[in-house]
Amino acid sequence: MAPPWVQELHFPHLHIPITIDRMVPVMPSGPTPTAPGQSLYLSNLDDVVGARVFTPTVYFYASDNWRPVMKALRDALASVLVPYYPLSGRLRETNNGKLEVFFGQDQGALMVEAHSEMSLSDLGDLKVPNPAWSPLIFRFPNEEPYKVLDMPLVIAQLTLFSCGGFSLGLRICHCIVDGLGAMQFLSSWAATAKAGIPITNPTPCWDRDFFRPRDPPLVKFPHIEFMRIEDGSSLTMSLWQTKAVQKCYRISREFQAWLKTLAQPEDDMSNITCSTFDAMAAHIWRSWVKALDVKPLNYELRLTFSVNARQKLKNPPLKEGFYGNVVCLACVISTVRKLVYGTFPDTAQLVREARLGISEEYLRSTVDYVEVDRPRRLEFGGKLTITQWTRFSIYDSADFGWGRPMYAGPIDLTPTPQVCVFLPEAEADPSGTMLVCICLPESATKSFTDLLSLAETREQSAS
Secondary structure, rough: OOOOOOEEEEOOOOOOOEEEEEEEEEOOOOOOOOOOEEEEEEEOOOOEEEEEEEEEEEEEEEEOOOOOOHHHHHHHHHHHHOOOOOHOEEEEEEOOOOEEEEOOOOEEEEEEEOOOOOOOOHHHHOOOHHHHHHHHOOOOOOOOOOOOOOOOOOEEEEEEOOOEEEEEEEEEOOOOOOOOHHHHHHHHHHHHHOOOOOOOOOOOOOOOOHHOOOOOOOOOOOOOOHHHOOOOOOOOHHHHHEEEEEEEEEEOHHHHHHHHHHHHOOOOOOOOOOOOHHHHHHHHHHHHHHHHHHOOOOOOEEEEEEEEEEHHHHOOOOOOOOOOOOEEEEEEEEEEEHHHHHHHHHHHHHHHHHHOOHHHHHHHHHHHHHHHHHOOOOOOOOOOEEEEEOOOOOOHHOOOOOOOOOOEEOOOOOOOOEEEEEOOOOOOOOOOOOOEEEEHHHHHHHHHHHHHOOOHHHHHHHH
């Protein structure tokens, strides 16, 4: 029997007791081009409010290697912090509220060594992200949500399990790297640990001045992605006032291809097709809104997603090795009524238009918009945000000498329940399968599962 096109994945509810054995600051192992008291400019793409977060990820390894894990990881981190020296600094606000990286005494990254009496086999299916793994990612006691000022910019927790396996819980500040930049740093750290000698390929490039605002700033677009919207719908209330649960689904390549076919407008004479992402994003947004039974029907909702703008930059092109933020936030607006009762191709077309609307000029306009009117808070009103990790080489980037991780990626979306993540499958040959993680109230999960799998549509097409 063939596996289902859409498979709901389950994870156990666990308590993972850990003991923290030591906390070690990690300084660059060689000279860097900065000195205490100096600072570095951050671009407005680095400093946009949505980047003022740490991105938490966890990596699991079954160790059959005598190498001391902590020493190998710490020594390699100290080595790569020489070319990636900004990650050894701290963030502070300047007079106008803008962030910069500054350097002082006794900074550096932070490595935490911990152990657990449990074995990896006690944690359930390691290919399904589980919020119960949160103790494997270090947080300071009483740490404020979204705190980035005066924090180590790389925080790594090594947890050794009784079976000899281990996990690496990682938090990297999004102000310094975007997703591709984080993969570049991670790959360098892992390759250095594996080889025992410094490896940086490509050579990291800071150059945040590339995205200096124009003088005077020239804002050419309305930038609805930053607009403050008072949520007049039931959506935010249903997610935040009833504790949302995290659901995870495995989506086959065949289902994605079928969905992409359904997303094409029947009367389109331009031969311009929607991408798999356009179809998946539109379908998940519609399914989510329907399952949540959002009211009123005339209320406008937003879908946002990041678009990598590296290939858009032609005049001049971005230097190789740049690891800062080069993403723009695309934004789709639709009423509840159109999402619930409109056609799927129409929604997919809106997603496609928003994605293709990100240009070099749009990016420059974003930089200038933030310079003129710096957004101060994260806006969740009436919004779903989709984050796509499927194009990151996260598994291949994270071989520190113990092979590919059994799982690599985020684990807990519930603190920000209006975020949905597309993840690559853990298998070395994933065949295009992706994992979708999303949050809903428990009462809406069955409806969402049915809508996501298109159970009704497939039954009709089979009959």
